[in-house]
Amino acid sequence: MTAKNVFVLALTDVQRGELETVNGAENYVFRNLLDYESVVNTPEIDFEGLLAKARSELQEFDGPVDAIVTHWDFPASVIGPLLAKDHGLPAPSLESLLKCEHKYWSRLEQKASIPECVPQFASFDPFDDDALSKIDIEYPFWVKPVKSHSSNLGFEIQSEEQFNEAVQEIRDQIELIGDAFNDVLAMVDLPPELKNADGNTCLAEGFISGIQAAPEGTVFGGKFQVHGVFDMHKDEAGTSFERLDYPANSVPESVQQRMIDLTERYMHHVGFDNGCFNAEFMWDEVEDKLWLVEINTRISQSHSDLFAKVDGVSNHEVAIDIALGREPKMPYRKGNFAVASQCMIFHDEDAVVTRVPSAEDKAAIRKRYPETTVTLQVKEGEKLSDLPGQDSYRYILGKLYIGADNREQLVERYNAILSELPFEFAPADQTAGHKGAV
Secondary structure (H helix, E strand, O other), X not given: OOOEEEEEEOOOHHHHHHHOOOOOHHHEEEEEEOOHHXXXXXXXXXXXXXXXHHHHHHHHOOOOOOEEEOOOOOOHHHHHHHHHHHOOOOOOOHHHHXXXXXXXXXXXXXXXXXXXXXXXXXXXXXXXXXXXXXXXXXXXXXXXXXXXXXXXXXXXXXXXXXXXXXXXXXXXXXXXXXXXXXXXXXXXXXXXXXXXXXXXXXXXXEOOOOEEEEEEEEEEOOEEEEEEEXXXXXXXOOOOEXXXXXXXXXXXXXXXXXXXXHHHHHHHHHOOOOEEEEEEEEEEOXXXXXXXXXXXXXXXXXXXXXXXXXXXXXXXXHHHHHHOOOOOOOOOOOOOOOEEEEEEEEEOOOEEEEEOOOHHHHHHHHHHXXXXXXEEOOOOOOEHHHOOOOOOOOEEEEEEEEEEOOHHHHHHHHHHHHHHOOOEEEEOOOOOOEEOOO
C-alpha cells in the first residue's frame, strides 16, 4: 500500500505525536505546510502572502497531495479548505465557513435558524466616535471584533467609560487580523446587511452566563455526527478559561443533546459540509436556557490529546478521514484514562520571562504524572504584554495536558504541577530576575 501524503497546517512536534495515535498512522506520511510562527504565533496576518506560500509549497512537492488537515483558527481555518478545493479534496465551501467565522454574519444566520439560543446583538464601527449611542443593549454587554483569536480584544462593558477604554484598545489592534479577514471576505458575495460590517467591525452582545460546554463533530456528505462533548471551566473570577475537560459531565446528557441538535440545525442551515466543527454553548441552569457562544469550523487542536487519552486516538482521525473522502469514525473510550484535561498555565501581571521549564523539567513532570504534556507559549526574555493572541484579562504561559482516573485526581495533578513548574519573571519595566508563581 502506497503511503498517503497528509499535509497539516502549522504542524508542531506535539501534534505530530498526536497524529501518530490515529488508526493506520503507518500508512500516512505527515507533512508540515507553512510554519507555526507565521500562521499562529504572529501579531499580524498576511493572508494573501500565506495562501500564496502554501500554494507554492504544494506545487513544488514532488508527489500526490492526498489530504490537507486544519486544526488552527484563522487564517489556517480558511487557508486549508481553499487549498483542498485547489486539489479537488473534500472541504466546506468558503461561504459556509464565513457564516460561522464572521461573528456578526454568524449571529444573523443563527437568528434566522436557531433564534431561541441567540443573545441580543448589534454590529458597530469601533472608529465611530458615536458608536455607543447606536447600541441598543443594556449594560452589561460584551464587545469583540467580528474576527479575533480566543478572547483577544473581548471586553465586558458596564459603563460608557469602560466602552471608550475598550474601543481605544480595539482601534489600536483590530486591523492586525481585520485587514487579513477583509482579504477573505472579498472572495465571496456578501449579503446587503454585511456591506458595512467588514473585518474591522465589532459586535456588541447581551451578557450571557451559565455552565459552558462544547460539542465537537463532523459533517460529511450531509451526515452530521458528534464524537465528543467537552466541559469548559472558567477560573474563580469567571473571566478566563482554566480547563477543558473530556468527557463533559457539568451538564446533563439531555442538555448536551439539545446543544447537539441546535448545532445540527445551524450547520445544515448554512450549508456546511465535508468538514469538522466545534460549538460552544452556555447553559443557564436556573432558567434551563441554552445560549450559543460561537461555532468553530475545524477540529480543535486543544481537544486532540484529550481524545487520545480517553478514546485512544486523536481527533485528527476524523479530520483525516474526511480529507481522504471517507466517512469519519472515532473509537469510544479505548484510551488509558477515564478523564483528561487541557489546563492553562496563567500569570496575572505583565512581566518579562526570565526562566521557563527546560526539556528536563518537562520530562520530570511526565515521569511523575504519566503521559502529561507541558507546552509553552513563552520564551526567556519575552514581555508578556507583547505576546500575540493573549486575552484581555491575564497571560497564558503554556498549557498542560493531563490524564487521570477521575476528576478529583485530575484537579490534584493540575495544582501539583503548577506548583512544580520553575517559571521566573522580572517586572515588566526591569530586567532583574525573581521567582514568581504562575
